[in-house]
Each structure stands twice: as structure tokens, then as C-alpha cells.
Amino acid sequence: MTKKKVCSLRCPTCRKIVLANDAEYPFCSERCRAIDLGKWASGGYVISTPLNDPETDDSNYPSQRSKKPQ
Numbered sequence: 001m002t003k004k005k006v007c008s009l010r011c012p013t014c015r016k017i018v019l020a021n022d023a024e025y026p027f028c029s030e031r032c033r034a035i036d037l038g039k040w041a042s043g044g045y046v047i048s049t050p051l052n053d054p055e056t057d058d059s060n061y062p063s064q065r066s067k068k069p070q
Contacts, residue, residue: 012036 007020013032018025027033039045 008017009020009026010016011018011028011032012026013035014028016028018028022028024030024033027036
């Protein structure tokens with residue numbers, strides 16, 4: 001008899017193991033889901049700014065305003 005592989009991970013709030021077929025996945029409960037939402041709303045979590053690629057970064061490109069009128 002083969003065993004079925006069950007996908008699981010840890011709740012991001014309390015670190016309890018949560019199975020993929022649980023109703024609150026990836027959280028273990030509505031409480032942990034609300035705590036996580038509160039951290040986003042209060043600024044506890046932030047998305048970092050993208051790194052600048054020097055090949056596509058045109059911040060050093062001379063602008064039209066910096067040219068002297070002739």
C-alpha cells in the first residue's frame with residue numbers, strides 16, 4: 001500500500017503545522033489570519049522596493065531639462 005503525500009506548512013503567525021486541506025490554510029485559525037492582517041494594516045510587514053538593475057537603470061541618463069537652450 002502506498003502512502004499519499006500530504007502538503008503541509010507552518011502557520012506564519014504561531015508556527016503550528018497546517019495541512020493544505022484545512023479550511024484556514026495557510027493559517028491554523030481565523031485568529032491567526034486576523035493577527036496577520038493586522039500586522040499588514042499597521043505597517044508591521046512591508047514589501048521591499050525592487051533592486052535597481054544597472055543595465056536598465058536610466059536615472060543617470062541626462063534629462064531634456066538639463067540641456068542648455070541654444
